[in-house]
Structure formats: structure tokens, C-alpha cells
Amino acid sequence: xxxxxxxxxxxPAQAVLVRGHVTSAAGVPLxxxxxxxxxxxxxxxxxxxxxxxVDGAFEIxxxxxxxxxxLTSASINTQQFKPQIGEPFYAGRxxxxxxxxxxxxxxxxxxxxxxxxxxxVPLAQLAARTTPIAADRLLTEARPLLxxxxxxxxxxxxxxxxxxxxxxxxxxAPVDKLLLxxxxxxxxxxxxxxxxxxxxxxxxxxxxxxxxxxxxxxxxDGLDAEAGVLSLHTALASTLHPxxxxxGDAGNLSTVRNEATFTLSHSRVDALLAFSRLNTDxxxxxxxxxxxxxxANVGYFISAGTSLRATxxxxxxxxxxxxxxxxxxxxxxxxxxxxxxxSAFFFDTHTSFGWHxxxxxxxxxxxxxxxxxxxxxxxxxxxxxxxxxxxxxGVARFLARPPREDLVSDRDQFAYLTDYxxxxxxxxxxxxxxxxxxxxxLLAAGSERLERVHLFAAASxxxxxxxxxxxxxxxxxxxxxxxGLVGTPRLGLTYVxxxxxxxxxxxxxxxxxxxxxxxxxxxxxxxxEQFALPAAAVYARSRALDAGVDQNLYGGKLTLRxxxxxxxxxxxxxxxxxxxxxxxxxxxxxxxxLESELRYQPLARLxxxxxxxxxxxxxxxxxxxxxxxxxxxxxxxxxxxxLPGARPFERPTNSGFAAVEFTGPSLTASLRAVFAGRxxxxxxxxxxxxxxxxxxxxxxxxxxxxxxxxxxxTRHLTVYTQLTNLLNNRAMAPLGxxxxxxLIRTGLRIRLGRE
Numbered sequence: 001x002x003x004x005x006x007x008x009x010x011x012p013a014q015a016v017l018v019r020g021h022v023t024s025a026a027g028v029p030l031x032x033x034x035x036x037x038x039x040x041x042x043x044x045x046x047x048x049x050x051x052x053x054v055d056g057a058f059e060i061x062x063x064x065x066x067x068x069x070x071l072t073s074a075s076i077n078t079q080q081f082k083p084q085i086g087e088p089f090y091a092g093r094x095x096x097x098x099x100x101x102x103x104x105x106x107x108x109x110x111x112x113x114x115x116x117x118x119x120x121v122p123l124a125q126l127a128a129r130t131t132p133i134a135a136d137r138l139l140t141e142a143r144p145l146l147x148x149x150x151x152x153x154x155x156x157x158x159x160x161x162x163x164x165x166x167x168x169x170x171x172x173a174p175v176d177k178l179l180l181x182x183x184x185x186x187x188x189x190x191x192x193x194x195x196x197x198x199x200x201x202x203x204x205x206x207x208x209x210x211x212x213x214x215x216x217x218x219x220x221d222g223l224d225a226e227a228g229v230l231s232l233h234t235a236l237a238s239t240l241h242p243x244x245x246x247x248g249d250a251g252n253l254s255t256v257r258n259e260a261t262f263t264l265s266h267s268r269v270d271a272l273l274a275f276s277r278l279n280t281d282x283x284x285x286x287x288x289x290x291x292x293x294x295x296a297n298v299g300y301f302i303s304a305g306t307s308l309r310a311t312x313x314x315x316x317x318x319x320x321x322x323x324x325x326x327x328x329x330x331x332x333x334x335x336x337x338x339x340x341x342x343s344a345f346f347f348d349t350h351t352s353f354g355w356h357x358x359x360x361x362x363x364x365x366x367x368x369x370x371x372x373x374x375x376x377x378x379x380x381x382x383x384x385x386x387x388x389x390x391x392x393x394g395v396a397r398f399l400a401r402p403p404r405e406d407l408v409s410d411r412d413q414f415a416y417l418t419d420y421x422x423x424x425x426x427x428x429x430x431x432x433x434x435x436x437x438x439x440x441x442l443l444a445a446g447s448e449r450l451e452r453v454h455l456f457a458a459a460s461x462x463x464x465x466x467x468x469x470x471x472x473x474x475x476x477x478x479x480x481x482x483x484g485l486v487g488t489p490r491l492g493l494t495y496v497x498x499x500x501x502x503x504x505x506x507x508x509x510x511x512x513x514x515x516x517x518x519x520x521x522x523x524x525x526x527x528x529e530q531f532a533l534p535a536a537a538v539y540a541r542s543r544a545l546d547a548g549v550d551q552n553l554y555g556g557k558l559t560l561r562x563x564x565x566x567x568x569x570x571x572x573x574x575x576x577x578x579x580x581x582x583x584x585x586x587x588x589x590x591x592x593x594l595e596s597e598l599r600y601q602p603l604a605r606l607x608x609x610x611x612x613x614x615x616x617x618x619x620x621x622x623x624x625x626x627x628x629x630x631x632x633x634x635x636x637x638x639x640x641x642x643l644p645g646a647r648p649f650e651r652p653t654n655s656g657f658a659a660v661e662f663t664g665p666s667l668t669a670s671l672r673a674v675f676a677g678r679x680x681x682x683x684x685x686x687x688x689x690x691x692x693x694x695x696x697x698x699x700x701x702x703x704x705x706x707x708x709x710x711x712x713x714t715r716h717l718t719v720y721t722q723l724t725n726l727l728n729n730r731a732m733a734p735l736g737x738x739x740x741x742x743l744i745r746t747g748l749r750i751r752l753g754r755e
Contacts (some may be wrong), residue, residue, distance in 0.1 A: 014705060015303075016047075016064065016091045019055040020099040020619065021424075022072060024081065025111065025124035026496050026513075027467040029056030030103060031055040032075030040240055041066035041267075050691025065092045067240060067265060082108050082554050087208065088238070090268055095304035096352045105500050105511070106601065107554035110205045113213050115221075115231055116492065117462040117472050118429030119419045121355075125462075125470040127492025127517040128216050128546065129563065134212035135235050138203035140247070140710060140720040140751070142257055142278055144211055145194050146408075148230075149655045149674050151213050152597045152611040153562075157650050158195055158527040158733055161282040161740040163256075163289030163319040165351055167193035170215050171565050172591030172617045172651045173227035173542070176523060177218075180232045181311045183362030185342040187409045188439045188450070196317040196338060200259055200276035201295025204235035215565070216544040217521025219476035220431060220458050221490040226542040227519030227567070233296040234311045235502040237263040237270040239272060241754040249720070249747020254281040254288075256484065257745065268301040284320075285331045293315040305350035312343040317733035321496030323371065324736025327683060327691070334401075341365040354421045359388045362413040372401040386735060387678045387700035390693045392631060396685050400579055406442040411435060425464040431476075432456070439527040448531045470494040483524060486539050490519035499707075500552050514621050515563070518545045518749025524584075529573050532583040543568045548595075559599040566592040574641040576624055578686065587641070588621035589648050605663050612656035617647045629692045638695050640687040646695055650734055652679040654701075668710040677701040681735050702732040 022033040035058045036049040047068065052058040068091055073083035081103040093095060096736040102122040104111050112120045113130045124131060131151045133144070141147060143564030147168055149156045158166035168175045176190025186192045202210040212231040221229050247259045259276035274295040281288045292315070299309040321334045347359040375398055383393040406547065412435070419429035435454035440447060460474035472492040479485050493516045500511035523540040548563030572587040593615040599609040601697060619642045626643055642648050654677035661670040681699035685691045705726040713716045724743040725732075 007582055009680050014482060016062040016068075016093060017059065017096045018070070018091070018099060019059040019097075022052040022058060022101045022103065023056050023100050024500070025104050025122040026315050026499055027102075027119070027122075027125070027464050027470075028499065029054070030078060031056065031072055032077065032083070033058070033101075033103070034073050034075075035060060037062055038069050038071050039064055039066060040068060051491065063093060066090070066267060070099060070101065072103065076102055080105050081387050082106060084110065086110065086312060088236075088265070089304065091304040093443040095311050097304050098350070098352075098354055103398070105552065106251075107207075107464050113209075113214075114214055115212055115229065115581060116218060117474070118220055118417065118460050119427050119462060120429065120456075121472075124513065124550075125494055127470075127494050127515045128214060129515070129548070130212055130249070131216045132209035133211040133213075134207040135204040135233075137203060138199035138210055139205070139339040140249075140708060140722055141199055141203075142276075142722075142745075144197055144199050144202065145704065146724070148194070148211065148213065148624075148735060150611075150659060150672055153215060153563075153565075153595045153613050154213065155613075155652065155655050155676065156194070158659070158739075159322050160325075160733060161284065161287060161289075162280050163193050163282075163291060163317060164322050166675075168230065169651060170213065170228040170593065171567060171593070171613075172615045172648070173567060173569060174549075175228040175230050176215070177221055177229045177371075178232070179221065179223040179229065179634065180313060180342050181234055181344045182231075182360065183342065183344045183364070183413055184222065184224070184411065184435075185340070185364040186224060187366060187526060188411070188437050188524075189529060191526065193338070196291055196315060196319075198276055198278060198291055198293045198315070200261075200293040201234050201272075201297070201313055202275045206235070206238050208236075209233055210235065211537065213426045216517060216567075217488060217519040217542055219474045219490050219519070219521075220429075222433070222456050222458070222476060223454075223478055223486070223539075224523045226523045226540065226569070234295060234313065235272055236267040236297060236299075237272045239263045239753065240265055243751065243753030245749060245751050247747060247749045249608055249745045251743055251745035253283055253740070253743060255279070255743065255745060257747070266506060268511055269461070270299050272297040284738065286333070287320045287331065289315065289319045298330065301613065303755065305349045305352075305717065307346075307752075309346040310343070311350070315340040321370070321401075323398075324684070325738055327382060327384060327685065327736045328398065329382055330376060330379045330400060332372065332375040334370070334375065337369045337371070339367045344352050347519070356419050358415075358417040359754040360413075360417065362411075362415070364409070364411040364413075366407075366409040368407040370401070370405045372403055384683055384693065384736070386693045386698040387731075388694065388697040390632070390698070392629065392691050392693055394690050396691055399667045399687070402443050402445070404444060406440070407527065408438070408440040410438040425465070428462075429460045430680075431458040433535050439530075441527060441531070450527055455479045468496045470496075473516055478522075480524060482530070483539060488520050488522055490517070494518040511550075511556065513550045515548045515550070518547070519543075525573070528581065529583055529585070532581050533573070533585055537585045538571050540569070540571045540573065542570070544636055557601050559597075561597040563595045564593075565595060566590070569709075574622060574624060576640065578640070584623040586621060586623045587619070589617060589619045589642075591615060591617040591648075591651070607661045607663070608659070609661070610658040611658065612654070615651060615653055615655070619644050619646050619648055627686065627689060627692055629689055631690065632694055635694050637692045638682055639692055640682065640684060642680060642695065647680040649681045649695070650679050650699060651708055652676040666712045669708065671707045672707070673703055673705045675701070675703045683736060695707075699735050702729050703727060704729060704732055716751045719747070720749065721746045
């Protein structure tokens with residue numbers, strides 16, 4: 001019945017009718033803007049055009065049908081706004097569509113996000129800063145983890161070389177929530193191994209976002225979004241004719257990568273199919289890795305406002321057992337294999353009066369196998385040297401592992417989403433969701449299984465007052481069959497005292513916005529935590545507050561941003577013992593600091609980008625007992641987790657990046673440096689007290705420098721080179737783990753198909 005109502009809600013028209021409003025990113029109506037309806041199929045390109053009125057309203061009619069996009073340019077009196085190229089869409093002869101266009105001072109593609117409000121909102125209006133990474137930045141970059149390292153406030157920790165486990169920290173806390181096309185694909189209870197994530201299916205010849213990273217808790221995304229959310233967006237087909245793109249490259253360390261992508265969009269149907277395989281031997285004994293990815297995105301438009309879509313992603317990987325090689329000088333015999341399958345099915349409908357509805361089914365299936373055979377009892381004699389100058393010598397014992405362990409994590413998700421514009425200045429959204437989760441830890445000696453059900457509801461309101469004050473408020477309620485009821489609210493405010501503009505004198509400082517957001521979050525136990533924690537365990541909780549300012553200078557060529565953040569985490573899980581597994585959820589810590597960013601574009605093709613983050617983190621409560629190494633007297637040492645009064649492990653006080661990029665008609669080049677100061681850490685050798693070192697500043701600081709060059713020989717042939725770790729720094733991972741040395745990959749992209 002609901003499907004029938006939604007299908008009948010769209011009012012028929014006598015021709016393609018596109019209407020909406022043209023505004024600035026702050027919502028100010030722009031009069032005199034030219035809006036062109038560009039036809040992407042055969043025939044004349046400019047199907048129709050119009051000029052926006054004094055209130056920014058426009059209306060375009062055309063008797064044509066097929067694939068279109070909107071090309072919008074501001075009037076000659078408002079030259080600070082860049083023209084905008086909209087997203088392609090389908091329209092039939094009797095379709096009525098609504099598009100609101102927000103012109104930006106620096107970008108020609110829509111800079112908006114639905115992550116925080118449930119509806120598309122320009123980034124300039126959002127209180128919490130969402131950082132998008134465009135799909136075209138991943139065309140030659142095999143691993144998105146490298147791009148995520150160059151996000152303000154982000155810090156990636158990888159335990160080894162290519163293919164080894166990796167965690168992304170944002171403002172000093174791990175990002176446990178991962179969404180693929182809006183569907184949660186993280187493990188039960190949060191967390192995802194970003195070390196095996198490839199760019200296949202995410203990259204495309206378009207600057208629409210492939211990744212979005214949002215700090216702080218987000219009630220609309222449910223549990224596990226207590227510290228931040230990473231959203232992945234499968235690329236859409238962007239070609240009107242069948243097109244096959246092949247990219248292949250090779251480099252040192254026996255590194256070979258092959259990727260093929262087929263795209264097609266015709267009338268009501270669009271499809272993208274992609275496959276890739278990455279092989280590398282790394283440079284340690286028995287450390288070969290392969291990463292295989294399949295991806296698909298297929299859509300069908302019943303009408304311009306009603307569509308069906310299905311996306312799929314399958315990641316398969318195999319890598320050696322993850323151990324700190326420098327502590328043993330021996331690689332254990334065994335491997336880790338993983339298969340992650342996720343898919344989503346959508347029914348979307350937009351009515352003529354702006355009501356949007358979506359029915360969605362999503363599934364996530366993850367299997368991880370750890371195979372261990374003939375691992376020696378101990379490693380070779382070593383001397384461990386910390387970045388703080390402390391050292392210890394001895395022989396480390398390997399942790400006992402079962403011959404085989406299988407971890408299973410399954411999720412099925414049914415969701416209904418709706419949003420409605422009550423007025424031009426107020427939009428509301430509602431989400432209802434049912435989640436069925438199953439997990440298992442399978443061992444030869446026995447198995448542990450978990451089943452739980454979630455009923456979830458969330459609502460949000462996004463409004464504005466006089467195009468200067470923007471408000472986003474949201475809240476959610478989640479009922480778990482295992483842990484009961486939990487609620488999370490959020491409030492965000494953005495105030496624009498000075499709108500962007502041009503001029504001299506004080507006019508060069510035009511464009512000031514102030515941001516404030518406060519939220520709470522929660523995380524449910526993981527599979528291992530559910531079995532190891534006592535029955536009285538509760539949800540891990542978080543509170544976050546941040547306040548920032550954005551300042552544009554020289555007509556938007558220079559942008560400065562600064563944000564103060566304060567986050568409090570309680571009832572977190574900490575590792576007390578490895579064999580048998582012993583956990584506690586009494587850990588409490590806080591992170592606070594200053595995040596700053598600079599963007600400068602002195603020339604149309606030259607861009608400078610940099611960021612610096614100061615992080616002050618502190619463990620306030622812990623159930624861990626201190627360990628002692630007689631070599632260091634009475635100095636307490638946290639063997640597996642940080643002790644009260646210390647900093648959480650692997651969270652550097654100082655971090656940031658700097659990048660220079662040149663984009664020409666044929667040549668594109670970039671140079672980027674990511675840096676981090678020393679951080680607290682541990683050798684983790686709890687069974688070897690003589691090899692424990694004081695935690696303070698134990699993990700090394702580093703500078704990682706990367707470069708890339710791309711040159712288009714013809715419209716169909718492009719050559720590229722990627723250079724990673726130019727300084728050949730081996731100490732960029734946590735203490736004991738060796739980073740991939742200098743790596744160079746050179747290859748070509750071949751495009752077969754009509755323009």
C-alpha cells in the first residue's frame with residue numbers, strides 16, 4: 001500500500017518541467033543566474049535555458065526526454081561564484097522535477113552532504129565539518145587509506161605493511177562506523193579493517209564525493225557512530241555509451257595492480273561494473289598479500305522521480321599473520337583471509353511537492369579466517385629501542401594461537417527514510433530501521449554465537465533564519481534485544497556574520513562563519529566483548545563538543561579554518577589479558593585540542609592545502625594494573641593499555657599534512673607530506689616483562705611523503721606514476737611494526753568507447 005501511494009503521489013506534467021531556486025551556499029537567493037538544461041543524449045545539447053528571478057526561482061520546460069544535467073552560472077554582478085555542473089539525471093516528457101542549486105565560491109560541483117541531517121545540505125551550512133574526498137582523486141590511488149590520512153584531524157594507524165590491519169582515528173578517537181551507500185557494513189559493535197579497502201568501485205571521472213568523513217557522534221547513523229562516521233559512495237555510471245576503462249600498473253616489491261571498469265547509461269538505465277586485483281610481496285619474509293574487489297551499481301528510473309537501484313561490493317583478501325616483526329625477527333607460519341560482501345537495494349521516490357521517500361534493504365556478510373601452523377615458541381634475540389631513548393634486550397615469546405579461528409559477522413537491515421520541506425527554511429526527516437545481527441567465533445575447541453535485534457528510530461530538523469543562522473537538530477532511539485534502550489541527541493548551529501564577497505580593504509576578509517555542535521553517542525559491544533565482558537556491561541558512551549570559525553580571504557582564494565574540540569568517552573573496553581582474553585569496560589578517557597586548516601588557490605590550476613592538529617588526550621579511569629620492568633625500577637608501565645594519567649596509545653599530540661597540487665589540461669601532479677609527532681605506546685609483550693618499556697613517547701614520530709604524476713597522452717590513453725614513502729621511512733607504524741619501504745608504481749589507463 002505504501003508503494004502504491006508513493007508511486008501515485010507524483011503529479012503528471014505535459015513536458016519536462018524543472019523548477020527550483022538558485023542560492024549561495026548560505027541560502028541567499030541569487031537573481032539573474034542562468035540555468036541551462038543540457039541534454040546528454042543525441043541532438044542539440046542546450047535543450048532549454050532560463051534566468052532566475054529576484055527570489056532565485058527558475059523554471060525550465062522542454063518536450064525532450066532522456067539524460068540531462070543542469071549547468072548554472074551566476075550573473076555578471078556576482079562573479080565571486082563559480083559556475084556549477086550538476087549531477088546527470090533522467091527525465092521523461094511528462095516529468096516534473098525540483099532542484100535547488102547552491103553556488104559555491106570555489107567549486108563547480110555541488111558541495112553538499114546528507115550525512116548529518118538526512119537531507120542534502122550545503123557544506124557551508126553544517127555545524128560539524130564533513131570532509132568529502134572526490135571520486136576523481138582515487139583514479140590512480142589504489143588505497144583510500146592514503147587519502148584519508150590527509151584529512152584535518154585524522155590519523156591513520158596501520159599495523160604493518162600493505163594489506164595489514166589499519167584503524168582511522170579522528171580527533172583522537174577511533175572511527176568505528178562505516179557506511180556503504182548508507183548501509184552499515186562495520187563489524188558487529190563497530191570497527192572495520194581499512195587496510196584491505198581498495199578504491200575500486202569508488203573512483204570515477206567525476207568530482208562527486210567517493211568518501212565522506214564526519215567527526216563526532218551522529219544519531220541518524222545509529223549505534224557505533226560515537227566518534228565519527230566514514231561514508232563510502234559507489235560511483236555512478238557517467239558515460240552515455242558503453243565504455244570500458246582498464247588501468248594497470250606495476251612497481252617494486254613485485255607489486256602489480258589491474259583494474260577494469262565498465263559503465264553505461266542509456267535512457268532509464270545506468271550500470272557500473274568494476275573489478276580489481278592488487279598483489280604485492282612487501283619486503284618481509286612470507287608477507288605476500290592480495291586484495292581482490294568486485295563492485296557494481298545498477299539503477300533503473302521508472303520515472304524521473306521514482307527509481308530502483310542496487311549496489312554491491314565484495315572484498316577478498318589474504319595476508320600474513322600480523323605481528324611486530326622487529327620484536328621477533330621471525331615471521332610466524334600462517335595467514336589471515338577475509339571476505340566482506342555488502343549490498344544495498346533502494347526504492348526512491350520524489351513527489352512534485354518535495355516529499356522524498358526511500359525504502360532500503362541492506363546486507364553485510366563478513367568472514368575472517370586465521371590459520372596458524374608451526375609457529376615457533378620464541379623469536380630471535382633482539383634489542384628494542386623506543387623513540388624515547390629507552391631500550392631493552394631479550395627474546396620475545398609468541399602469543400599462543402589456535403590452529404584455526406573463524407569470525408563471522410552478518411547483518412540484515414530494513415529501513416524506511418522520509419524527508420519533507422515544511423517551508424523554504426525548514427526541512428524534517430524521519431528514519432525507521434530494523435536490524436538483525438548474527439555473529440560467531442568458531443574454534444576447534446568450541447564456538448560462541450551471538451544473535452541480536454535492533455529497532456531504531458531517528459528524526460531531524462534543519463532550518464535557517466535570514467540566511468545567517470542555520471540549525472540542525474537530531475535524535476535517535478535504539479532498542480536492542482540484548483542491552484535495552486539507548487538514546488542519542490545532537491544539536492548544531494552555524495552563524496554567518498559576514499557573507500562571502502569581493503572587494504578591497506576589509507572586503508578582502510569577507511566570508512566569516514561560526515560553528516558550534518554538541519552530541520552524544522553510544523557503541524554496542526563487539527562479538528568478542530559480548531562474550532568476554534560480564535553480564536553487567538553497558539554501552540560505551542561518548543559526548544562531543546566543538547566550536548570553530550571559517551574565514552575566507554581574497555575572494556575565496558584563501559580559506560582558514562580553526563576548530564576547538566572536546567570529547568569525553570566512558571565505559572570503553574580495554575584489554576587486560578590476551579590468553580585467556582580478559583576485557584573490562586571501565587575505561588574512560590578524554591580528547592581535546594585544536595584543529596586548523598588552510599586552503600590557498602593562488603592560480604586556477606595550482607592549489608596549496610595544509611592542516612595541523614594539536615591533541616591533548618588523557619586516560620581518566622582504567623582497570624589495568626601496572627607492570628614493571630626491573631631495568632626501569634619503580635616506573636609503572638601499561639603493558640596492553642594506557643594507565644590513568646597517561647595518554648591513550650598511538651594518539652600523537654602533533655599531527656598534520658601539507659600538499660601542493662597542479663591540475664593542467666594534460667598534466668596533473670601532486671606532492672604531499674603527512675607528519676606526526678611521538679606518541680605513547682607499548683611493546684605489548686605482557687608475557688615478557690624484561691622487554692616492556694616506559695610508555696611515554698615510546699612510538700616514533702615521522703614524516704611520510706608521497707607524490708603522483710598523471711599525463712594524458714590522448715583522450716583514450718593516460719600514463720601515471722605513484723610514489724609512496726619517498727623518504728623510505730620504516731618507522732611510521734606502531735613500535736615493532738615495519739612500514740612498507742619506498743614504493744613506486746607506474747602504469748597506464750586505457751579508455752575504450754565513444755566520448
